[in-house]
Amino acid sequence: MSGLWPGYDAAYAIDLLATVGPFNVNDMYGRPFSATMIENARRSGMTGCNATVSGSGVGEPAFIETAGNIAFWEREFAAHPDVLLKVRTIADLREAKRTRRLGVVLGFQDGTMFGNDPAYVDLFYHLGVRIVQFTYNVRNLLGDGCLEPSNGGLTTFGRACIGRMNELGILVDLSHVGRQTSMDAIRASTRPVAATHTGCAAIADMPRNKPDAILRAIAEGGGVVGIYLMPYLRTSGQPGSDDVLRHISHAIDVCGEDHVGIGSDLSITPIELTAEYRKAHAESIRTRRQLGISAPGESEDVFTYVPDFNSPRRLDLIADALASAGHSSTRIEKIIGGNWMRLLGEVWR
Numbered sequence: 381m382s383g384l385w386p387g388y389d390a391a392y393a394i395d396l397l398a399t400v401g402p403f404n405v406n407d408m409y410g411r412p413f414s415a416t417m418i419e420n421a422r423r424s425g426m427t428g429c430n431a432t433v434s435g436s437g438v439g440e441p442a443f444i445e446t447a448g449n450i451a452f453w454e455r456e457f458a459a460h461p462d463v464l465l466k467v468r469t470i471a472d473l474r475e476a477k478r479t480r481r482l483g484v485v486l487g488f489q490d491g492t493m494f495g496n497d498p499a500y501v502d503l504f505y506h507l508g509v510r511i512v513q514f515t516y517n518v519r520n521l522l523g524d525g526c527l528e529p530s531n532g533g534l535t536t537f538g539r540a541c542i543g544r545m546n547e548l549g550i551l552v553d554l555s556h557v558g559r560q561t562s563m564d565a566i567r568a569s570t571r572p573v574a575a576t577h578t579g580c581a582a583i584a585d586m587p588r589n590k591p592d593a594i595l596r597a598i599a600e601g602g603g604v605v606g607i608y609l610m611p612y613l614r615t616s617g618q619p620g621s622d623d624v625l626r627h628i629s630h631a632i633d634v635c636g637e638d639h640v641g642i643g644s645d646l647s648i649t650p651i652e653l654t655a656e657y658r659k660a661h662a663e664s665i666r667t668r669r670q671l672g673i674s675a676p677g678e679s680e681d682v683f684t685y686v687p688d689f690n691s692p693r694r695l696d697l698i699a700d701a702l703a704s705a706g707h708s709s710t711r712i713e714k715i716i717g718g719n720w721m722r723l724l725g726e727v728w729r
Contacts, residue, residue: 385703397577397643398429428483454503470725487511499588513553523561534564556584570604577643588612599635606643609686621688
């Protein structure tokens with residue numbers, strides 16, 4: 381498949397939910413990145429990614445774990461300055477492209493570490509966090525996640541956090557966020573918002589996927605929808621490249637080509653279906669069920685990847701697949717990173 385679209389090396393290639401190390405398993409930051417992981421980051425050709433640093437749980441434990449995760453990344457930036465670059469501004473992403481490094485944006489997939497004080501938004505901004513997803517599937521003090529049956533909306537505290545994020549320049553991320561909370565956040569934000577890693581409910585009606593009304597509202601506000609490479613692309617079974625293309629095409633139809641990107645929700649290092657990985661995957665699913673955060677579509681028998689794109693060069697392979705499906709070079713360049721560059725430039729200015 382690779383080589384059909386010749387523009388990859390010149391384009392901005394941004395995966396707005398990915399990381400260098402292990403992902404979607406327990407204890408992601410339990411040990412330094414291996415030489416193989418760093419090499420995969422280097423040869424990925426990616427300009428940037430959004431790496432999750434938010435801790436789990438609520439209150440002080442979540443805060444402490446988050447601080448530890450940020451410290452982990454600071455050590456990795458210091459250890460691998462020739463490969464990794466911490467991103468705080470759009471100029472940093474341009475510098476990552478110029479120097480052929482991977483620009484890493486620190487992001488949250490939950491807002492529990494804000495406690496009940498919007499001042500914590502400032503604290504984490506100064507530590508480098510530039511993307512914040514409000515909820516992780518369930519309810520917290522900011523609003524309801526996508527698994528909450530009551531589908532309550534954005535709270536007063538959530539609105540206060542959005543206001544401070546808008547002022548500072550932090551991207552509001554609606555992945556995993558409940559449908560009413562998503563619509564409330566879109567209306568409350570004075571800057572464009574995103575769903576960095578999601579799918580289209582019209583293609584696969586799963587809680588993690590967004591209905592057309594939300595996709596359209598994100599785009600109408602100037603935001604971007606990132607399509608992931610996750611099991612929720614289908615209602616059952618292992619997703620393939622055709623599923624990814626269906627979701628991208630539907631998102632283009634609903635949002636327009638200026639408002640669609642990629643947020644794989646994966647490690648840059650490919651998954652190897654070894655006995656060790658299968659065990660770690662199964663343990664992660666069981667843990668998520670015990671915590672009440674496992675979404676419909678997760679299974680010990682369905683792995684969190686798309687086999688056809690299981691490569692550090694996944695954005696290159698997606699570009700090739702889009703070219704093969706007849707999408708123009710201009711559109712491909714936007715989807716694999718150009719739209720994220722435009723959005724982040726607007727939000728971070």
